[in-house]
Amino acid sequence: MLMGDKGCRRADRVTRRSVLAGAAALAATSCGPRSASPPLRFWATSYEGDYAPHLMTAFTAATGIEVDVQSIPSTAAHEKMLTAFAGDALPDVFALPSGWIGEFQMIGALAPVPSPDYVADVLPPALALAQVKGRNFAVPWSAAPQVQFYRRDLLRDAGYETPPDTWEAWREMGRTIKRRRPDEFVFLTLLNWPDTLFSMLYQTGMTMLRDQDTRGNFRSPEAESAFAFYLSLFTENLAPRALSTEVQDAFAAFAQGRYAVWPSWPSLLLDLHRRRAEIPRERWGVARLAGPKGPGPTAMIASNVVVSARTAQPQAAWALVRHLTSTATELRFQQLIGNLPARASAWASPQLQMPVLRPFAEQMRQPAMAPKIVEWERIQIEVQLVAERVVRGLLTIPHALAAIDGRVDQILAKRRALVEAGRIA
């Protein structure tokens, strides 16, 4: 207060030095309502991080609290956040995908949500994904169910208005398109993207882990059918045997018609908007993913806002959470980057009644529930690595499923020991 007054008073006497000193004091204190505390730090990944600064101006104007936003690349987010926790460098507030909440809660990185009214109006599936043993450590921000984006023009040429919703018919559509365009592929699902395979596994209704989530349970007829279907897309050359490192610009490939169907997320809506010069609006559509006997639960990534357990400014941090997860902010974010709001009241807005969002809304009512264990992220990646070996003809499906179970048991050894010792549930 003293400094600020002095700065303001001094600026009256105009000498060069006093003007400079005054300017510095002004910048630091603004000579008005001032915030003594350092700015809040906020981390989010990819588009959420890139566009989050647009949401902060309103917050800073209303509360006077500055927010320092950092965008984290999604491919390195997991290790970056874990390392930050170990080094006591986590930001005050950060965005966390639902699959990681259990892990970060276990290591004690998350502050519990102080009051139930933070999550009062949240869609039940998004809340279910965010809770750890019925307790709230995260406030759902957006929900992203996996759906398929398809090329209307290419499907129409093959005689389809929309993609069929059963596996058999979906693959048949793929064959028809492939016959017309033998040099191109149909399905854009790459060998290091686990989500399409996991959606297929979820759709069979299988339970992937057993014995209190301490052992793999992949040697089942359901898993075998999902693997067989997944493999057939590659053996029939409907999907490419390629990694994301080889397809430099997946969007361009989709826009150029190299693929007709892309199982993906709402974040693609922003790409489709920004790069609409490459692919006009009337050439693409959205539908729920096909399932064995019709659409079923698919992989869902809900993004959540969490507060670090070690934040020095809990009040400001929770105020930021309230601002970010308010209906108005979520609707604004939806407009900016296509994110789907986690708040039920936001879905009543006319902005969300666009036909293109209907498949998302339907899919959101049927999310897949991934096991909430620390090792799940790793298990998904290892399952996909084995699936890649199957696709490359290095393993047969029965061997692969046995290998997955063995590997999962190995990964879960520590958890098993702790569960048996009664140290964790």
Place this chain on the structure above:
Amino acid sequence: MSSQERTAWLFTAPVLAIIVAVLVLPVTLALALSLTDYSIYALADWDNVRFVGLGNFQELLRTALFWRALANTALFAVLGVPMAIGASLGAALLLHDTTVRWKALWRVALFAPYVTSVVATAVVWRFLLNTRFGLINYALSWLGLPPVDWLGDPHASIPAILLFVTWKIFGYNMIVFTAALSAVPQDLMEAARLDGASRWGRFRHVTLPAIGPTLLLASVMSVAGFLQIFAEPYVMTLGGPAQSTVTVLYFMFDEGFKWWNLGQASAVALILFVLILTITFVETRIGKRNQWL
């Protein structure tokens, strides 16, 4: 202790203290860590850490990916060291020839890749190696060869990355060899020529013994470098396809920093350390036998 000795200790003390703090202490701690099952559960609660003795090492020997990583790393070293040193020596010999003009320009051009960023050059090489649009496959098509799926075929991925690595690093040893070649005694060379020694004979019996020590140094550094290869597969292929470019260091990074199994990762680091030490020891023995040291 004489006063001279005391002064010597006093002068070296700051350096010794730093070495203890940043080298000896961390290495000892890592050694201790490799005997525990430190994992992400230890971040939650220190009581979850158990002393497991050699358990981590036994576990590693049972992990198929670790063996695959060892084999991949060995392949990188076995193919990469001769490729890199051969390219360096070849380029240095070519540039050493008196008929070559604009030597400085050539040296800069060939050394430039070494000082550019790995990530930037890797992006360019990913385009060069692209199956459908890449320049390398375009060149192969001129020779009537079918396109190679460089980064997508598990058998082609290591050679593809080696092409990139060789191009990236050969400039450094080339400069070292250039310096060594200028020290080859000219009178010996002329005497050999007068005695009718062939080009190969002069290289084998005059040049090679003179640059022997440099060659040994270059190979020791290259072997250690190739055994620790990480950045190139990390940016080019993320360890794929089918984990064919996962190296020991990549495996260690994944275990330690991605999944926070620091106990296991420390065990890998220790194994790698012993491996490099052994190989360097063997190399220096060979060097001694040839009287290069």
